[in-house]
Amino acid sequence: MANVRFELTGKSVYVAGHRGMVGSALVREDVRLVTVDRREVDLCDQAAVFDWFAKVRPQVIFLAAAKVGGILANDTLRAEFIYDNIAIAANVIHAAHLNGAEKLMFLGSSCIYPKLASQPLREDSMLTGPLEPTNEPYAIAKIAGIKMAEAYRSQYRCDFISVMPTNLYGPGDNYHPEYSHVVAALIRRFHEAKIADANTVAVWGTGTPRREFLYVDDMADACVHLMKSYSGAELINIGTGEDITIAEFARVVADVIGYRGEISFDTSRPDGTPRKLLDVSRLARLGWRASTSLEDGIRRAYEAYLAGALVPAR
Ligand SMILES: NC(=O)C1=CN([C@@H]2O[C@H](COP(=O)(O)OP(=O)(O)OC[C@H]3O[C@@H](n4cnc5c(N)ncnc54)[C@H](OP(=O)(O)O)[C@@H]3O)[C@@H](O)[C@H]2O)C=CC1
């Protein structure tokens, strides 16, 4: 692992996916930014991406654009998840190379690790076993992006790095009732139950899977930290290093929201991976750790939800 000092000051920094949850948190990080709206450049459109890169020639790229969703979105929109994510990664990484970008960070996901890999998930466990079936298309596309960054580093000497975020949440999350991730889904469901004075809320699955949750502003801070300080072919996990069962997590969300009724479990819904806890020792050695507690993060996410900071359902 190489510790470096890479300056962002004075450079044109392109955040791909700047309207998304992570992208908008990166924008809050106050770097000098170049952005382009999806209606102007669809990142799945190779010609549009190549034209825009040739014109703008961004020096630094955070690749935070992707087709993203929770367990049901991944399992239902399987073709869209593999096609869009392969196309976005291939187009942006190749355009960055063609236009001499100084550095690029590719955002993967903790779901690239095998379903039953030993915990906590070390970066070198990628491609050591079968993936979780519900998100295999997305994971395969993310692995393709990682392997592209690695290959361009090795053949063309591009300074392209890859980071693997754990499950993220916070302002700008997607609150779609079926296609969101668990955090947004439960904030919405408990809030609506509180308003309706309902006495039971159903949580998907058995409640036994364990997940690790990172607040999105911590994620953006870690990305900027690693962009400035890390260069290397090895993946870097980004997480808190702590996990919780979905049943325990539901209780935390219910308490923050002030929902006092019962919580039931809908076992007709999928559990997904039994456990996904990242080994964050590389990240710690690179000098970064998360600072937002789960309760504080959920409180802030709920405030943003109440303030109407909703990304349109997609
Ligand atoms: N959320 C999570 O829990 C996790 C996310 N990640 C990764 O982090 C990154 C950011 O995710 P997150 O912010 O949550 O996702 P969001 O869905 O909130 O944001 C994704 C962004 O990508 C843009 N985008 C998608 N497709 C295209 C396209 N064809 N052309 C142009 N722009 C496009 C969207 O644009 P628009 O808003 O215009 O639709 C949006 O701004 C992704 O790479 C994701 O895979 C990894 C692990 C966990």
Ligand SMILES: C[C@H]1O[C@H](OP(=O)(O)OP(=O)(O)OC[C@H]2O[C@@H](n3cnc4c(=O)[nH]c(N)nc43)[C@H](O)[C@@H]2O)[C@@H](O)[C@@H](O)C1=O
């Ligand atoms: C970030 C990650 O996100 C996806 O994987 P996931 O970790 O399974 O994400 P999830 O947030 O959707 O679910 C987490 C857990 O929570 C349970 N759960 C309970 N109740 C609800 C619920 O109401 N909605 C959802 N979505 N899940 C629920 C659910 O059954 C599961 O056990 C990947 O496809 C992949 O895209 C990826 O990278």
